[in-house]
Amino acid sequence: MSKRRFVMEFERPLVELEEKLLELRRIDAAALTPELAMEIDTLAAEVDRLHASLYRDLGPWEKVQIARHPDRPKTQDYVDALFEDVIELHGDRAFGDDEAMFAGLGTIAGRKAVVLGHRKGKDIKENIRRNFGQVHPEGFRKARRAMALAGRFGLPVVSFLDTAGAFPGIEAEERGQAWAIAECLATLSDLPVPVVVVGIGEGGSGGALAIGFGDRLIMLENAYYSVISPEMCAVILHKDAAKAAEAAGCLSLTAADLARLDLADEVLPEPVGGAHRDPAQVIEAVGVAVGGALDALATTPADRLVAERYARLRRIGHVVGESGTTGT
Amino acid sequence: MPISEWFKAREDRRYTSLDPSAPKTDVPDGVWEKCPSCKHIVYAGDLEHTDGVCPHCGHHFELTAPERVGTLADEDSFAEMDADLISGDPLSFTAAKPYTVSVATARESSGLSEAIVTGRATLGGHPVVLGVMDFRFIGASMGSVVGEKVARAFEVALAERRAVIMVTASGGARMQEGMLSLMQMAKTAAAAERLASAALPYIVVLANNTYGGVTASFATLGDVVLAEPGAMVGFAGPRLVEQATKLSLPKGFQTAESLVEHGMVDAVVPRAELRETLTALLGYLTLGGAS
Ligand SMILES: [Zn+2]
Numbered sequence: 001m002s003k004r005r006f007v008m009e010f011e012r013p014l015v016e017l018e019e020k021l022l023e024l025r026r027i028d029a030a031a032l033t034p035e036l037a038m039e040i041d042t043l044a045a046e047v048d049r050l051h052a053s054l055y056r057d058l059g060p061w062e063k064v065q066i067a068r069h070p071d072r073p074k075t076q077d078y079v080d081a082l083f084e085d086v087i088e089l090h091g092d093r094a095f096g097d098d099e100a101m102f103a104g105l106g107t108i109a110g111r112k113a114v115v116l117g118h119r120k121g122k123d124i125k126e127n128i129r130r131n132f133g134q135v136h137p138e139g140f141r142k143a144r145r146a147m148a149l150a151g152r153f154g155l156p157v158v159s160f161l162d163t164a165g166a167f168p169g170i171e172a173e174e175r176g177q178a179w180a181i182a183e184c185l186a187t188l189s190d191l192p193v194p195v196v197v198v199g200i201g202e203g204g205s206g207g208a209l210a211i212g213f214g215d216r217l218i219m220l221e222n223a224y225y226s227v228i229s230p231e232m233c234a235v236i237l238h239k240d241a242a243k244a245a246e247a248a249g250c251l252s253l254t255a256a257d258l259a260r261l262d263l264a265d266e267v268l269p270e271p272v273g274g275a276h277r278d279p280a281q282v283i284e285a286v287g288v289a290v291g292g293a294l295d296a297l298a299t300t301p302a303d304r305l306v307a308e309r310y311a312r313l314r315r316i317g318h319v320v321g322e323s324g325t326t327g328t
Numbered sequence: 329m330p331i332s333e334w335f336k337a338r339e340d341r342r343y344t345s346l347d348p349s350a351p352k353t354d355v356p357d358g359v360w361e362k363c364p365s366c367k368h369i370v371y372a373g374d375l376e377h378t379d380g381v382c383p384h385c386g387h388h389f390e391l392t393a394p395e396r397v398g399t400l401a402d403e404d405s406f407a408e409m410d411a412d413l414i415s416g417d418p419l420s421f422t423a424a425k426p427y428t429v430s431v432a433t434a435r436e437s438s439g440l441s442e443a444i445v446t447g448r449a450t451l452g453g454h455p456v457v458l459g460v461m462d463f464r465f466i467g468a469s470m471g472s473v474v475g476e477k478v479a480r481a482f483e484v485a486l487a488e489r490r491a492v493i494m495v496t497a498s499g500g501a502r503m504q505e506g507m508l509s510l511m512q513m514a515k516t517a518a519a520a521e522r523l524a525s526a527a528l529p530y531i532v533v534l535a536n537n538t539y540g541g542v543t544a545s546f547a548t549l550g551d552v553v554l555a556e557p558g559a560m561v562g563f564a565g566p567r568l569v570e571q572a573t574k575l576s577l578p579k580g581f582q583t584a585e586s587l588v589e590h591g592m593v594d595a596v597v598p599r600a601e602l603r604e605t606l607t608a609l610l611g612y613l614t615l616g617g618a619s
Pocket of ligand 1: 363364365366367368382383384385386387
């Protein structure tokens with residue numbers, strides 16, 4: 001038997017119709033009355049219509065579900081497909097190795113680079129090992145070590161974002177989760193090499209931001225990047241995580257929102273229904289976009305790169321007032 | 329009744345609200361405060377003399393930004409910067425309570441323009457830029473204006489070769505400005521990093537409570553990080569950690585004292601010694617030790 005298809009909440013009406021249709025189609029040809037045949041045709045047309053409309057103009061909450069889809073291509077898929085001669089680097093040299101964070105060296109389209117990325121698993125077993133992509137301080141410190149390496153040896157950084165957030169655990173807090181994230185931010189801010197960030201799935205708050213800003217931000221169409229998870233936002237607003245859909249709509253977290261706010265430079269379209277429908281096509285598109293960004297940044301002198309990155313950050317924000325500049 | 333209890337009861341009577349018709353839990357704002365630690369009712373006038381420290385148990389009450397500036401800056405030395413910067417509503421955030429209403433209410437009740445007050449000052453004679461967050465203003469959350477004022481504070485210090493002192497308190501990034509708030513973390517960290525590169529000192533005082541996006545950006549990047557006694561500091565709040573892990577939290581979790589034990593904070597400094605400690609630190613660190 002094939003693996004059971006993962007159904008996202010908003011797909012349920014479609015899937016129910018599809019299952020009903022499948023059931024009807026299993027009826028013996030001999031038992032098929034003209035009425036039944038007509039019903040099958042009507043249902044098939046309804047399925048087609050719903051399929052076409054459901055994935056058109058997806059709302060923020062639907063996109064969040066797609067971003068979390070278990071079959072969505074992950075950091076490891078991009079690393080395997082786009083990078084050659086990959087050497088993974090382990091450990092923060094202080095506490096341990098965090099399998100929720102990838103750090104390594106690799107060559108993309110002939111360019112040597114340092115690669116970073118949050119790491120979700122393909123199945124429960126791998127997810128437990130990788131803590132569902134939720135990073136501990138040692139993971140951020142490993143990333144920071146790799147960033148510093150990139151800076152010293154003039155290698156650009158390519159970073160893949162896919163985390164629900166930094167892990168909110170007791171030991172994570174005791175080992176300085178906030179400190180580890182802040183140190184990543186400071187290190188990234190003046191790294192004298194190009195930094196290209198790709199939002200491939202979830203961009204959960206500070207845990208994403210720690211490896212999540214630079215000279216270019218490329219977002220997949222259904223990836224999100226948010227200050228807070230929709231569920232937690234709903235709890236704060238309504239004391240009810242079930243109102244996450246409404247919260248998702250308020251947070252301006254989609255790739256399109258980020259482009260509108262001038263935070264994302266490029267939004268890459270996904271196949272109808274999401275990246276999991278055709279991973280190879282999406283991974284290739286990401287490869288082209290990353291290659292293009294690295295090419296564009298390759299000739300910029302380091303001091304200008306750092307100055308422009310700072311200027312880019314300084315422009316972000318909406319401030320009203322006489323001495324303020326009204327930004328995005 | 330044992331004599332000790334009688335004394336305690338007398339003490340309670342002395343500080344209890346004078347209006348017997350008032351509900352027992354209703355401590356009038358600004359006149360009487362109930363100490364959350366020892367439960368004594370404390371006269372606000374007494375708290376002024378102690379800079380907000382409970383005379384019974386030493387509990388550190390939260391200070392407003394103007395009060396904090398008063399306890400740290402040399403007399404008449406504080407000149408506020410960027411007081412005219414106020415928040416807009418970039419996302420037209422209307423869920424539950426419209427953001428514009430939250431901001432307007434916070435401005436009116438606090439008398440402040442935003443959740444942080446920044447300015448030039450001298451502290452023990454040392455030229456500094458002082459930033460003080462005020463928890464009354466939407467939980468001192470960091471949106472565009474807080475991020476902008478923090479970044480400008482570091483830039484002024486860099487241009488004028490001053491030290492930066494930040495007294496933090498915050499619930500984290502301000503969700504009503506979405507990603508613009510999250511990016512203020514990177515912006516403020518970048519500004520702090522530039523000051524560090526110029527070998528100018530940056531000292532942080534973590535006050536109760538400092539969480540989320542503020543802790544995970546400029547608040548933990550100080551050359552020296554101090555904390556007030558009993559201050560709660562972390563990335564994820566204790567309730568979230570409890571829910572996510574289904575574990576009961578260790579005693580003293582995320583308190584300033586435990587952060588020192590775990591090597592995350594340099595020292596817990598009682599409020600009465602804070603000014604003196606900062607002055608001494610600035611004496612060591614100012615101008616990279618060049619003077
Ligand atoms: Zn007390």
